[in-house]
Amino acid sequence: MRIVVWAALAALGLALAGCAAPEIPLDKVTASQVKTIGLVTPRFPNGPDVILASSIGQSFGLVGALIDAGLKATRDSQFQSLLQTQNFSEPDIFTQRLTDGLKSEGYNVVALPVARDQPDFLHQYPPAQVDAYFDVVVAGYGYLSAGIGSSLPYRPFILVRARLVKAQDSSVLMQDAVLYNNFGNLKNVITIPADGTTGFPDFSALVADPPNAIKGMQTATDKTTETVGKLLAPAL
Amino acid sequence: MSTVRFRVLAAALLASLSLAGCAVAPPPPMTTLDGRICTPAPDFTLSHPLELGARATIMSFDQNTPCWQSAEGKRSAYVLFTLPNGIEPYLLSVTSAPIGQALIAPHLYLLDGLGNKLRDASRDSFAFHGSSLSMNLRAYPNERYLLVASEPDTLGGGGSQLRDGVVVTNYSTGYGGFVSIHTGFEQNQNYVYAVNGTIIVSAEPIPKVN
Numbered sequence: 001m002r003i004v005v006w007a008a009l010a011a012l013g014l015a016l017a018g019c020a021a022p023e024i025p026l027d028k029v030t031a032s033q034v035k036t037i038g039l040v041t042p043r044f045p046n047g048p049d050v051i052l053a054s055s056i057g058q059s060f061g062l063v064g065a066l067i068d069a070g071l072k073a074t075r076d077s078q079f080q081s082l083l084q085t086q087n088f089s090e091p092d093i094f095t096q097r098l099t100d101g102l103k104s105e106g107y108n109v110v111a112l113p114v115a116r117d118q119p120d121f122l123h124q125y126p127p128a129q130v131d132a133y134f135d136v137v138v139a140g141y142g143y144l145s146a147g148i149g150s151s152l153p154y155r156p157f158i159l160v161r162a163r164l165v166k167a168q169d170s171s172v173l174m175q176d177a178v179l180y181n182n183f184g185n186l187k188n189v190i191t192i193p194a195d196g197t198t199g200f201p202d203f204s205a206l207v208a209d210p211p212n213a214i215k216g217m218q219t220a221t222d223k224t225t226e227t228v229g230k231l232l233a234p235a236l
Numbered sequence: 237m238s239t240v241r242f243r244v245l246a247a248a249l250l251a252s253l254s255l256a257g258c259a260v261a262p263p264p265p266m267t268t269l270d271g272r273i274c275t276p277a278p279d280f281t282l283s284h285p286l287e288l289g290a291r292a293t294i295m296s297f298d299q300n301t302p303c304w305q306s307a308e309g310k311r312s313a314y315v316l317f318t319l320p321n322g323i324e325p326y327l328l329s330v331t332s333a334p335i336g337q338a339l340i341a342p343h344l345y346l347l348d349g350l351g352n353k354l355r356d357a358s359r360d361s362f363a364f365h366g367s368s369l370s371m372n373l374r375a376y377p378n379e380r381y382l383l384v385a386s387e388p389d390t391l392g393g394g395g396s397q398l399r400d401g402v403v404v405t406n407y408s409t410g411y412g413g414f415v416s417i418h419t420g421f422e423q424n425q426n427y428v429y430a431v432n433g434t435i436i437v438s439a440e441p442i443p444k445v446n
Contacts, residue, residue: 147420193397235361
């Protein structure tokens with residue numbers, strides 16, 4: 001018997017390999033060298049994921065996997081439509097909350113627009129008068145259920161990787177990952193437990209209640225960006 | 237019922253029974269140090285050497301773990317580590333893992349060679365990594381000891397958090413094949429801040445990632 005940690009998410013297409021990367025903390029000595037942060041445009045996937053982490057199809061090999069993939073694509077599409085009809089843009093709200101959080105920690109924040117199509121950190125950063133670049137990769141966001149049944153409700157999730165890179169010499173000052181919705185029992189990722197009051201017994205209930213579906217994403221976004229911001233506010 | 241289905245079910249039943257037979261209930265959270273003899277300061281002769289790049293050191297806190305009583309009369313169970321010698325900063329990782337529901341709310345102190353406090357961090361500086369509380373920090377060559385102590389003001393407190401996951405169980409069909417059953421779960425994990433639990437500490441070079 002084994003507990004699947006990343007496999008259930010990874011099998012569903014999230015870019016998770018980088019989450020095995022070591023956590024590198026910022027400390028007060030290092031942070032004191034950073035006053036102005038260049039926040040490069042965070043990387044987001046093309047749309048939300050609605051993940052059913054265990055299903056009957058998983059026991060039926062390739063055929064089951066294909067069926068599961070088709071069902072997931074339908075759920076993703078329907079949830080994407082829900083977000084659009086509610087005028088909810090996760091990239092916009094996430095970036096705004098993150099910017100506000102960094103400013104509240106005392107940093108000057110310069111937005112640095114970049115085009116990015118790879119689900120990984122950038123290798124080069126645009127020239128700018130900043131002390132460090134903050135590079136954020138949102139590996140996935142949406143809703144996640146551990147399995148079928150009302151006792152395994154759909155709850156919001158966001159998975160983020162973040163890295164602070166010194167402008168002067170490209171050294172990595174901080175690197176970490178944050179997961180909203182404590183899935184598995186992860187060792188190298190900061191986890192934020194999902195709010196138990198936001199859950200939907202099945203996908204139909206989720207799409208039938210857009211206001212609360214959005215509220216769940218907003219809570220997840222607030223908690224996640226707050227935690228990511230605190231990575232740049234070291235206690236020691 | 238076909239033979240194959242019967243064998244799968246029988247294997248599942250056997251697995252469940254054997255797991256149930258092996259299960260040992262974890263000790264309950266110990267939320268007081270009353271009755272324990274605590275020294276007025278940490279005992280440096282009990283310090284455990286920590287090597288850079290070595291495997292993590294795992295220390296279980298129980299009724300025999302040394303305790304220390306501060307001048308204010310507050311008591312903490314503690315473990316002391318002698319930090320590696322070196323000239324470069326390095327990465328120090330401190331994790332508090334639960335035993336059953338018992339979880340140590342850690343307070344760490346970095347001390348110089350004479351035992352004087354240079355820096356410290358409370359429970360609030362730790363973040364959950366699954367069911368464990370972890371903190372990584374950059375340690376500097378002038379920091380010679382790491383003291384990890386239970387925070388006295390948190391004892392008996394705690395909380396709960398939702399945890400989801402998937403368990404995969406492989407059953408033999410009896411004909412050389414296996415059937416994998418994926419089962420999701422959601423738990424509301426309770427934790428109680430206590431003086432028993434597990435502290436895991438390691439020292440690594442700061443990774444070069446680009």
